[in-house]
Structure formats: C-alpha cells, structure tokens
Amino acid sequence: MPGNKAVAYRGPGKVEVEDTDYPEFELKDGPGVNPANVGRKVPHGAIVKAIATNICGSDQHMVRGRTTAPKGLVLGHEITGEVVELGPDVEFIKVGDLVSVPFNISCGRCRNCKEGKTGVCENVNPDRPGSAYGYVDMGGWVGGQAEFVLVPDADWNLLKFPDKEQAMEKILDLAMLADIFPTGYHGCVTAGVGTGSTVYIAGAGPVGLAAGASALLLGAAVVIVGDLNEDRLAQARSFGCETVDVSKGDPKDQIEQILGVPEVDCAVDAVGFEARGHGRDSGTEQPATVLNSLMEITRAGGAIGIPGLYVTGDPGAAEEAAKKGSLSIRLGLGWAKSHAFFTGQCPVMRYNRQLMMAILHDRVRIAEAVNATPIPLDQAARGYAEFDKGAACKFVLDPHGMLT
Secondary structure: OOOEEEEEEOOOOOEEEEEEOOOOOEOOOOOOOOHHHOOOEOOOOEEEEEEEEEOOHHHHHHHOOOOOOOOOOEOOOOEEEEEEEEOOOOOOOOOOOEEEEOOEOOOOOOHHHHOOOHHHOOOOOOOOOOOEOOOOOOOOOOOOOEOEEEEOOHHHHOEEOOOHHHHHHOHHHHHHHHOHHHHHHHHHHHHOOOOOOEEEEEOOOHHHHHHHHHHHHOOOOEEEEEEOOHHHHHHHHOOOOEEEEHHHOOHHHHHHHHHOOOOEEEEEEOOOOOOEOOHHHOOOEOOOHHHHHHHHHEEEEEEEEEOOOOOOOOOOOOOOHHHHOOOOOOHHHHHHOOOEEEEOOOOHHHOHHHHHHHHHOOOOOHHHHHOEEEEEHHHHHHHHHHHHOOOOOEEEEEOOOOOO
C-alpha cells in the first residue's frame, strides 16, 4: 500500500506536511472527526490521487487561529485528481478518470441534495447540514491537501473531465472548479448579475477575482473590484475590471467617479468575517463594514450575493458579539431599499459542469484571472505564509509534480 503525505494545521500560523495514513473506505477517528462519523463505511467512495489541491482563504481563516479547528486537522477542500481506487458500490466512475471534486460533500439522496442545495446536505455531517473536506465542524472528512484523499458517494460527487489529454492542458483552469470559480460565479448569479449590469465586488482575493471573471462571463457592463491591496487590485485590472482602493475612503465616492452615480445594480461580498474598515479605519478589523457598505452602494431593489465566509464561532474576533457570529449590520437600510441577500456555501454542482465547458471551449481563462501559481506540496507552509501577507495569486499545491 502506498504512503501518503498531507498538510496539517498545527496551531495559529503554523502548518506542517506530515506522513499520514493512506485513505481507506471507512472514516477513522482523528482530529476534527465527529464521533458519530467514526467507523462510517464508504463503499460508494473513490480514492483520488491529487493532481492539484489549492490553498483557500477559508483554510487561511483556520490557520490564523480564527476558528475552533483542532491541531492536527488535515486541510484542503479544493481537489482535482485522478481516480486510483473504487469502493465496491461505485458503478459509473472508473479508475483512471480525471475528475474535479466539489468542496461540498453531499449524498445526492436527501431533500436538500434533490433540490440542488448540495451545500447543506443533511446526511454527511452529524452536527448540522453541510460538509466539506478538511474543515472545522464539517463532519471530519479528511482534507485533500495531500497525495491521496477519500471522496464519498463518488458517482454523485465527482465531475469527470471528458478528455484527459485536453484536461491536462487546462488543468490549472479546471483546478478552480472545486471551489473558487463556482463560488465567485454563485455570488454573481445570486446578486442578479446579467447583461449590462454594473457590479461591485468587495475583495480582490482569489474568490473576488473569480467573481470578477464570472461577472464578465455573465455579461456585466462594468465590474468594479474593491480592496486594500494594490497588487491584488492590479490583478483585477489585468483582465478588465475597474478598481477601488478602499483605504482611500468610502467606495461610493470612487464608484461615482467611474459610473457617474454612487451606486451599482449588483454587489458581491467576497471578503467575509475578517473585514477591515474603509479610509482611516482600514487598519482595523470591523467585521460588518463590507455588508453595511454594500447596502449603501447597491441600488434600491438590487441584490447582494454573500459567498464570503461568516462563522458561528470566531475566538479571535475584535468584538465580543462577533465571537458568536453576531454583527452590527444595518438591516433597516437593507429593508428600506428592498435588498435581497443570499448567503451560504456555494452549491458547486449547480455550476461546475457548465463552467467546465466554458473553460474547455476557451470562453474564460480563470487561472490567469486569479494568477494560479503551482508550488510543491512540501512548500505548503510558504504558500500559506505568503498568502497571509496578501500575495496576489492563488497557490495550487502539486503533490505529484504533475503541474510544472
């Protein structure tokens, strides 16, 4: 049996690549594994050799110590790879298939899955609906920043690429299908982005950049991306977005300079719970800043997509209420303007096949948009450190040296 190496959280600011167990078709006890899931059989699963496995901002929240993630948790939920072993109940996926793994783990049989709400599957996490690989309070499914990973319900969860040779030519683009491309797209769809829309996207990290590319793919007339980080803003401009530096003041004033009016049709929060203030307050954490700002700049009757992560437990929050996920948002303003808000995990399977086709047929170059940057698995700690400092790229771990 082959060995396995994986990236594990070792406390605030620290990750290590460790020797770990090769996956089996059964959930074992370990850091973060829900006791009710220990011993759970997975005859419908597949073992996937990770060709590309990305570092995500959601992982970074854990590594910063901003969640209740336990030490030893194997990280990683953005997985693309090759099927190397199948459980006895798998019918349609085959060994050798090249696949994308949606970060949502879902069963395909509960009410929510049947309604397309795979981000809140009722059967994979004993604590509450919704699950993901390598993530705190998500049931304990082992993460995929590793050489090999177990994927349950393989026939349902895995998206097979139709041509392996073509897929390997575009593998960095296809690696974005596991999470950030569908997540950015979902933020735009739920915000109502369409032909001729004016769009403001808060945050120029990888999800915000993916949202910018998605808004253009959906036909937006003007896409404006706001951030504090000039390198990331330059990355947004590189593929056609306008930008706003929120350290210079309220976004609405800069939006008015671009559009002639201080409001947009649609807005997307790609920042989440570690938001910082604007203008003079840009050096301090103010978790409600983005949501309140978006309500100000979104036109009456508009919608706000919120794919940015918000949590129910944040031990490092600057405010006592925020430690429990309670934020001082101006709901009265949103109500008065008849805003629609859409929150929660992106249901990746709602979009990944269509976005795969857009990639394969050259309708979008998402890897260029997010500056996808491969690094070896053993350099994961460096990737996390540089990402935490605001690197304007999306780090893609390369466990088997197949991306370079």
